[in-house]
Amino acid sequence: MTSIDGRYEVRVGLASCSIAAGASRVFRALDEAGAAPHTTGCVGMCYAEPLIEVIGPDGQHVWYGHVEESDVQRIVTNHLIQGEVVADLQVERPDGQVRFALRNCGIVDPEDIASYIELGGYAGLQRALSMPPEAVIADIQDAGLRGRGGAGFPTHKKWDLAREAVGDQKYVVCNADEGDPGAFMDRSILESDPHSVIEGMMIAGYAIGASIGYVYVRAEYPLAIKRLRRAITQTQESEYLGRLAAESGFHFAVSIREGAGAFVCGEETALLMSIEGKRGMPRFRPPYPAEKGLFDCPTVINNVETLANVPRIMNDGPESFSAFGTERSRGTKVFSLAGKVQRGGLVEIPMGTTVNDMVFAIGGGISSGKAFKAVQTGGPSGGCIPAHLGDTPVDYESLAAIGAIMGSGGLLVMDADTCMVDVARYFLSFARDESCGKCTFCRVGTEQMLRILTRITEGRGEMRDLEILEDLGAKIQGGSLCGLGQTVPNPVLTTLRFFRDEYEAHIQGRHCPAKQCKALIEYQILDDACRGCTLCEKACPVEAISGERGETYTIDQDRCIRCGLCLSSCRFDAIALYSEPKTNSLEVAK
Amino acid sequence: METMTPDVLVAVDEIIERHRETPGPSIPMLQALQETFGYVAPEFLQRIAAATGIPASDLFSIVTFYAQFRLEPLGRHHIQVCHGTACHLAGAERITEALEYATGTKCGCTSDDREFTIEKVACVGCCSLAPVVSVDEEVHGRLTSDDVSALVKELRKQGSEMTP
Ligand SMILES: Cc1cc2nc3c(=O)[nH]c(=O)nc-3n(C[C@H](O)[C@H](O)[C@H](O)COP(=O)(O)O)c2cc1C
Numbered sequence: 001m002t003s004i005d006g007r008y009e010v011r012v013g014l015a016s017c018s019i020a021a022g023a024s025r026v027f028r029a030l031d032e033a034g035a036a037p038h039t040t041g042c043v044g045m046c047y048a049e050p051l052i053e054v055i056g057p058d059g060q061h062v063w064y065g066h067v068e069e070s071d072v073q074r075i076v077t078n079h080l081i082q083g084e085v086v087a088d089l090q091v092e093r094p095d096g097q098v099r100f101a102l103r104n105c106g107i108v109d110p111e112d113i114a115s116y117i118e119l120g121g122y123a124g125l126q127r128a129l130s131m132p133p134e135a136v137i138a139d140i141q142d143a144g145l146r147g148r149g150g151a152g153f154p155t156h157k158k159w160d161l162a163r164e165a166v167g168d169q170k171y172v173v174c175n176a177d178e179g180d181p182g183a184f185m186d187r188s189i190l191e192s193d194p195h196s197v198i199e200g201m202m203i204a205g206y207a208i209g210a211s212i213g214y215v216y217v218r219a220e221y222p223l224a225i226k227r228l229r230r231a232i233t234q235t236q237e238s239e240y241l242g243r244l245a246a247e248s249g250f251h252f253a254v255s256i257r258e259g260a261g262a263f264v265c266g267e268e269t270a271l272l273m274s275i276e277g278k279r280g281m282p283r284f285r286p287p288y289p290a291e292k293g294l295f296d297c298p299t300v301i302n303n304v305e306t307l308a309n310v311p312r313i314m315n316d317g318p319e320s321f322s323a324f325g326t327e328r329s330r331g332t333k334v335f336s337l338a339g340k341v342q343r344g345g346l347v348e349i350p351m352g353t354t355v356n357d358m359v360f361a362i363g364g365g366i367s368s369g370k371a372f373k374a375v376q377t378g379g380p381s382g383g384c385i386p387a388h389l390g391d392t393p394v395d396y397e398s399l400a401a402i403g404a405i406m407g408s409g410g411l412l413v414m415d416a417d418t419c420m421v422d423v424a425r426y427f428l429s430f431a432r433d434e435s436c437g438k439c440t441f442c443r444v445g446t447e448q449m450l451r452i453l454t455r456i457t458e459g460r461g462e463m464r465d466l467e468i469l470e471d472l473g474a475k476i477q478g479g480s481l482c483g484l485g486q487t488v489p490n491p492v493l494t495t496l497r498f499f500r501d502e503y504e505a506h507i508q509g510r511h512c513p514a515k516q517c518k519a520l521i522e523y524q525i526l527d528d529a530c531r532g533c534t535l536c537e538k539a540c541p542v543e544a545i546s547g548e549r550g551e552t553y554t555i556d557q558d559r560c561i562r563c564g565l566c567l568s569s570c571r572f573d574a575i576a577l578y579s580e581p582k583t584n585s586l587e588v589a590k
Numbered sequence: 591m592e593t594m595t596p597d598v599l600v601a602v603d604e605i606i607e608r609h610r611e612t613p614g615p616s617i618p619m620l621q622a623l624q625e626t627f628g629y630v631a632p633e634f635l636q637r638i639a640a641a642t643g644i645p646a647s648d649l650f651s652i653v654t655f656y657a658q659f660r661l662e663p664l665g666r667h668h669i670q671v672c673h674g675t676a677c678h679l680a681g682a683e684r685i686t687e688a689l690e691y692a693t694g695t696k697c698g699c700t701s702d703d704r705e706f707t708i709e710k711v712a713c714v715g716c717c718s719l720a721p722v723v724s725v726d727e728e729v730h731g732r733l734t735s736d737d738v739s740a741l742v743k744e745l746r747k748q749g750s751e752m753t754p
């Protein structure tokens with residue numbers, strides 16, 4: 001065989017992270033080579049982007065990872081023409097996953113409603129429209145669907161409340177604010193399969209009697225907004241949906257609101273304020289949004305992933321969802337796996353999968369080869385789970401039992417090089433910046449906790465600071481109106497509980513075991529490795545490095561500002577980082 | 591700075607008109623203005639207030655509450671350093687410092703020559719590529735301090751080629 005004959009289907013994922021990794025260039029190269037590639041969204045193997053997927057006539061899927069433009073011709077010639085897999089570029093898709101919310105991600109063309117409909121799209125809506133709204137809600141109840149935005153509130157209860165509430169106008173709001181800084185599940189779903197979210201909103205609208213929907217999406221996600229916008233236009237133009245609307249009398253219009261960069265606007269009452277054009281300040285509940293929400297009308301607010309699950313539950317029946325998971329946490333959960341893990345990306349697991357399985361079986365273990373220290377779930381509201389609790393099942397109840405939370409799905413893996421005090425300080429600084437300022441404990445308390453943590457990371461802490469942190473944390477939790485203040489002490493409290501020794505090392509030994517805290521580390525040039533190439537001297541912005549070309553260079557520790565530019569400029573691994581307990585003499589071990 | 595030239599006024603009024611009927615119009619209006627002009631000039635707030643009756647103080651409270659809004663124009667290159675969790679673990683602070691040295695300006699500011707504005711952002715959603723910096727909307731991932739210094743040099747070079 002000498003030409004491409006269309007036996008193979010070729011797909012290239014074009015989501016934000018793939019594009020950043022260079023997938024558009026790969027797509028173009030494939031197109032120019034005559035491979036007729038299809039655009040799709042995120043397949044979840046973000047670590048291996050850019051990715052090409054080739055599907056053979058026998059239905060066999062082959063993934064090529066880390067593909068460069070220069071690899072494209074080889075894939076075309078060897079695989080598409082001669083039928084031989086290019087083994088050295090092949091990557092395996094990690095198993096142990098169940099794709100329910102992500103069923104179409106990486107398969108459907110996110111910019112084409114026909115592609116979605118072909119895969120069974122809008123059939124869930126059609127089925128819902130043939131049932132009484134109460135029966136739709138009953139199906140969601142039987143499925144056991146709970147909110148994926150973090151709190152895990154049963155979805156059917158919310159819908160039921162909003163259905164019962166009186167009001168001429170009702171709203172469905174999709175929460176796509178995705179505030180957890182380190183999570184990208186909702187972005188990926190919107191970029192890869194926007195119609196599933198819109199269909200979910202329509203079904204919710206039918207169930208509660210709403211005709212207007214808003215998607216509140218972060219402005220930092222331009223591609224998600226673009227695809228969503230296009231998808232909305234397509235739903236307005238679709239003949240199929242037009243016919244459904246005419247037959248059923250159910251009309252639903254969706255518009256987009258861009259979030260303007262405030263974490264607290266992920267909180268539902270603040271989000272509604274923001275759509276109304278005000279500062280996003282949470283208010284007291286009750287009344288719940290389901291009774292009195294957007295513009296004072298009954299409103300259902302659901303997370304992107306919650307809504308993406310709905311069409312398939314409607315189409316395939318509640319058992320298709322409830323078959324997975326644990327007794328009280330049904331179904332699957334999408335996580336964005338990132339940090340010090342080999343195979344970071346978007347994964348969907350049945351509830352009850354253990355932390356260890358996620359890090360090792362799916363994530364492929366620690367990227368640095370160093371020891372696995374902890375995972376962090378739930379971002380600024382969540383907690384750190386230490387490696388020794390790695391057999392904890394991931395479900396709402398088990399995570400809560402160890403002081404962590406499910407969160408919206410961010411899962412950050414940490415290794416021996418991660419300083420837990422620094423992690424706690426990082427989240428607290430985020431919380432301090434993002435507190436809306438309404439409650440005193442949250443506004444002032446986070447500032448005080450941050451000052452103490454900063455002091456500790458600079459080697460100026462005292463042992464009694466640890467008790468003050470615990471006391472303040474509990475008071476902020478108790479004295480705050482909304483979920484932000486009630487949860488942001490968690491990263492500090494859980495690290496104090498599981499990694500107290502690291503705090504003590506910073507305070508008593510004035511050193512940072514993970515060698516991260518700037519005030520407690522030193523860069524040194526290694527005698528035997530330095531070739532005297534002058535690169536570090538040139539890189540140093542404060543002229544702290546000196547020496548003769550060809551000889552070993554030295555760093556003036558008093559001048560050094562510990563920016564690390566020398567380390568990243570060195571081509572010979574001749575610069576090392578040290579942090580030694582200050583009680584000992586400065587005897588440097590390697 | 592001469593902000594409210596007749597052309598600007600026409601464009602501003604046009605944006606205000608376009609969003610007048612939107613429920614809760616203030617944020618979409620301000621976003622559209624920033625999208626068009628790169629920032630929200632204080633004069634814009636007066637203009638919206640006069641046209642819609644929304645008090646200028648309310649508008650100012652919105653602009654200062656939400657991180658997205660900028661009250662000053664951007665430099666020629668807009669550099670956003672991700673400080674999300676994954677990027678923090680991967681050394682976002684060092685990347686920021688390297689950028690500060692290379693551009694000669696602090697994060698949150700615009701350089702004196704108006705070439706660079708550096709901002710801190712929370713997660714741009716490309717955590718697997720951490721640490722991540724977005725330059726003029728294009729995302730660069732897996733960066734070292736060395737890479738960002740080189741990137742800034744490259745941008746400067748482009749700039750000097752463009753303006754002879
Ligand atoms: C500070 C704070 C931030 C939140 N951020 C988000 C978010 O980014 N995305 C989200 O879906 N829910 C977020 N929530 C939860 C929402 O308030 C709300 O519970 C959720 O959107 C309901 O949808 P669900 O029932 O489908 O989970 C946040 C809550 C708090 C207190």
Ligand code: FES
Pocket residue numbers: 181182183672673674675676677678712713714715716717718720722
């Ligand atoms: S943490 Fe930087 S892209 Fe997500």
